[in-house]
Amino acid sequence: MMMTLWRLSNGSSLAGGAHPGGRWVCAGANVVLLDATPLAAICARLALAEAEHPRRLPRGYQLLEVKVPRRGVLRRAAPGNWRSDIAVSREFGQNWFDSGASLLLEVPGLSGAPQYLLNCSHPDLARCKVISSSQAPFSPHTDALAGMFDEQRDWLAKPPVVDRA
Structure with missing residues (x-):
């Protein structure tokens, strides 16, 4: 059985x-990060690029829809302090990668949703397939979020208005 993951x-x-x-x-580990939804993949890239709006991403980014074997996912509890101690989280992921224990490792994302590390050196990588690719505005996978890509809106860039009355 296959599952669908996403990468921008x-x-x-x-x-x-x-x-x-x-x-x-x-650095150097042959690993890519995949997300459970198209929006999570877009938001993860926005955070890495420090872009306040999807149109501010560098041109040429593609939203990849990826089929991966569900049985290839290892679910192991991340260390309790993974958010605050990057050395601890990096050791956790690097140990998984170095062991070759599985094709994918489910890890917690900062948003609370799971993310997946894909070991691109694993022998089962050939079972993973990019089945579609789309460029901004990443349709049809984000049609429900069309307002997010409206050139007239900067919804991520504007600070919230606080009523001090």
Whole structure:
């Protein structure tokens, strides 16, 4: 059985390219991050790019719809202090990657939704398939969020209005 995950990427494949590392793995680890929904993938990239609106992302990003084997996911509790101690979270993810224990590792995301680390060096990578790719405004996967991409709106950039009355 397969499950669908998402990635907003400047490439159209899952492998290749520089791997700068991050919260869960060290630089050079052949790992990409996948999200459970298209919106989560977009928001994760917005956070990394420090962009306040999807139209501010670098041109050329593509929303990849990826089918992965559900049995390839390892679910293991992350350390309790993963949010505050990047060395602890990086050791957790790097140990998983180095062991080759599974194709995917489910990790908590800062939003509260799970994210998935994909081991691009794992022998089962060939079972993963990019089944669609779309460029901004990433239709049809985000049609319900059309207002988010309206050129006249900067809903992420504007600070909330606080009524001090």
